[in-house]
Amino acid sequence: MKETQEQKRRRLLELAKASVANTYSTGEHSLVQAINTYNELDKVKNLIHEKLEEWYGIYFPELRSGSMASYAKFVMEFGKEKKSADKDGISVIFGAKEGERVFEQAQKSIGRDPSEGEYAMLRMLAKQEEDIEHVQKDLDAFIKESCNERIPNLAYLVDYRIAAELLAKAGSLSKLALMPASTIQLLGAEKALFKHIKFGKKPPKYGILFKMPEITNGKRESRGRIARLYATKISIAARADAFTRRFIAKELKEDINRRLKEIDSRKGRR
Amino acid sequence: MKETQEQKRRRLLELAKASVANTYSTGEHSLVQAINTYNELDKVKNLIHEKLEEWYGIYFPELRSGSMASYAKFVMEFGKEKKSADKDGISVIFGAKEGERVFEQAQKSIGRDPSEGEYAMLRMLAKQEEDIEHVQKDLDAFIKESCNERIPNLAYLVDYRIAAELLAKAGSLSKLALMPASTIQLLGAEKALFKHIKFGKKPPKYGILFKMPEITNGKRESRGRIARLYATKISIAARADAFTRRFIAKELKEDINRRLKEIDSRKGRR
Numbered sequence: 001m002k003e004t005q006e007q008k009r010r011r012l013l014e015l016a017k018a019s020v021a022n023t024y025s026t027g028e029h030s031l032v033q034a035i036n037t038y039n040e041l042d043k044v045k046n047l048i049h050e051k052l053e054e055w056y057g058i059y060f061p062e063l064r065s066g067s068m069a070s071y072a073k074f075v076m077e078f079g080k081e082k083k084s085a086d087k088d089g090i091s092v093i094f095g096a097k098e099g100e101r102v103f104e105q106a107q108k109s110i111g112r113d114p115s116e117g118e119y120a121m122l123r124m125l126a127k128q129e130e131d132i133e134h135v136q137k138d139l140d141a142f143i144k145e146s147c148n149e150r151i152p153n154l155a156y157l158v159d160y161r162i163a164a165e166l167l168a169k170a171g172s173l174s175k176l177a178l179m180p181a182s183t184i185q186l187l188g189a190e191k192a193l194f195k196h197i198k199f200g201k202k203p204p205k206y207g208i209l210f211k212m213p214e215i216t217n218g219k220r221e222s223r224g225r226i227a228r229l230y231a232t233k234i235s236i237a238a239r240a241d242a243f244t245r246r247f248i249a250k251e252l253k254e255d256i257n258r259r260l261k262e263i264d265s266r267k268g269r270r
Numbered sequence: 271m272k273e274t275q276e277q278k279r280r281r282l283l284e285l286a287k288a289s290v291a292n293t294y295s296t297g298e299h300s301l302v303q304a305i306n307t308y309n310e311l312d313k314v315k316n317l318i319h320e321k322l323e324e325w326y327g328i329y330f331p332e333l334r335s336g337s338m339a340s341y342a343k344f345v346m347e348f349g350k351e352k353k354s355a356d357k358d359g360i361s362v363i364f365g366a367k368e369g370e371r372v373f374e375q376a377q378k379s380i381g382r383d384p385s386e387g388e389y390a391m392l393r394m395l396a397k398q399e400e401d402i403e404h405v406q407k408d409l410d411a412f413i414k415e416s417c418n419e420r421i422p423n424l425a426y427l428v429d430y431r432i433a434a435e436l437l438a439k440a441g442s443l444s445k446l447a448l449m450p451a452s453t454i455q456l457l458g459a460e461k462a463l464f465k466h467i468k469f470g471k472k473p474p475k476y477g478i479l480f481k482m483p484e485i486t487n488g489k490r491e492s493r494g495r496i497a498r499l500y501a502t503k504i505s506i507a508a509r510a511d512a513f514t515r516r517f518i519a520k521e522l523k524e525d526i527n528r529r530l531k532e533i534d535s536r537k538g539r540r
Contacts, residue, residue: 018380020380021380030385030391034325036324037321040320040321041318043317048310048311051303051310055303058300058303110288110290117412117416118297118300118412124408128401128405135395142388142390
């Protein structure tokens with residue numbers, strides 16, 4: 001029996017649906033979502049903290065803190081009556097040296113203390129910031145586990161966070177695996193590359209890979225070479241993760257370390 | 271005894287500090303901070319929700335919801351196993367009609383269910399969105415109370431949220447009180463005003479005041495006139511709140527209502 005036009009349409013629709021479902025079923029998409037969400041929560045935390053610091057600045061304008069987390073903690077613990085905060089408690093938050101300074105500032109502050117109602121709002125805001133921080137910690141643990149499971153070679157070769165960012169930028173593991181090393185090297189440097197092509201600025205040497213300590217701490221003139229070296233090995237590792245599923249990252253890493261020494265000594269001879 | 275240069279310097283420094291402290295002590299600054307924070311949290315909620323919908327979209331791509339809150343609630347309650355969600359439970363979230371549709375979609379969805387670990391992350395994200403919503407509710411209550419206490423005339427004349435936004439835009443109550451009505455009318459329309467001056471676009475008729483139902487629902491040709499009427503009375507109310515502290519908003523409102531009728535009938539005669 002020949003299938004009718006309607007039957008054919010339905011069959012093809014089912015096939016298309018199955019293919020979409022299949023694409024999304026690998027779990028690597030969750031990893032991409034997780035790292036994107038993590039980065040977005042950085043923005044969220046900054047927005048909330050800005051408001052907190054602006055608002056609590058009315059009551060304690062002298063307080064400056066290098067770390068957002070300790071600022072928020074101070075508001076939660078001592079924001080109601082900053083002058084009655086004990087030195088030890090403050091030092092737990094800021095460390096001994098900075099704690100001393102904050103204590104002095106609290107004693108001499110020109111700001112009044114917030115009312116009951118005002119403080120309730122400030123505390124809530126600080127708490128919210130802390131909650132976001134906790135969510136990020138859980139996400140980070142999820143990302144780590146997920147990387148070790150799904151892209152073990154990449155996660156071994158570079159830090160799992162960098163591996164996840166590469167994956168997110170590429171869009172999917174198979175895309176990453178099929179990219180030439182030169183593209184991988186510049187993932188995340190799209191803007192700089194654009195400026196190079198359009199305005200003739202200096203071409204970028206690395207994108208996401210710049211977050212690697214091996215590159216950041218390398219000699220300036222070797223950085224491009226090191227980035228290229230990593231990109232080549234990342235490309236091989238991605239193929240292993242995507243297709244063969246064999247663990248070869250150990251050898252790749254040894255290879256990298258050997259080459260790093262070569263690069264280092266070659267530079268020395270000049 | 272004549273004061274030395276150093277003593278004079280100190281005395282003036284103390285005076286300056288006291289004046290700054292005094293400026294910040296009125297509590298109206300907290301109100302400004304509260305409304306600004308409220309608006310910023312709208313942004314924050316949107317950012318989080320975007321990520322949630324993008325991520326959960328992997329598992330239930332068919333789900334579309336008009337309300338962010340009900341989407342988040344669905345994820346929290348039924349996100350783990352959407353097919354086993356009961357129709358009644360879904361209807362509680364979405365209402366009977368939309369609930370029916372979502373139930374059908376869940377049954378036929380092409381998405382797989384999230385793993386234990388993936389679901390934990392999604393739930394956390396949805397919870398975070400709900401928490402922000404709660405913070406906003408508390409802030410709103412704070413804003414309402416604070417408005418009734420500090421700017422009773424303004425809060426009576428227009429909605430307390432609009433009163434607070436006017437205050438925030440002006441920067442402080444005394445600034446608002448000293449503004450001409452025409453400036454108040456255009457508070458919040460700075461961009462449009464700029465376009466008018468610079469590019470010769472049509473001049474704006476209202477800024478924040480456009481959020482008032484009396485204006486939004488007014489006849490198109492009367493809106494500017496109504497906005498001007500309100501701006502004039504707001505200016506008087508702001509002066510009462512800032513300087514005399516007498517409650518005169520009731521008479522102002524009666525005045526407005528009388529004038530609104532006039533405007534309405536005048537238009538009718540044309």
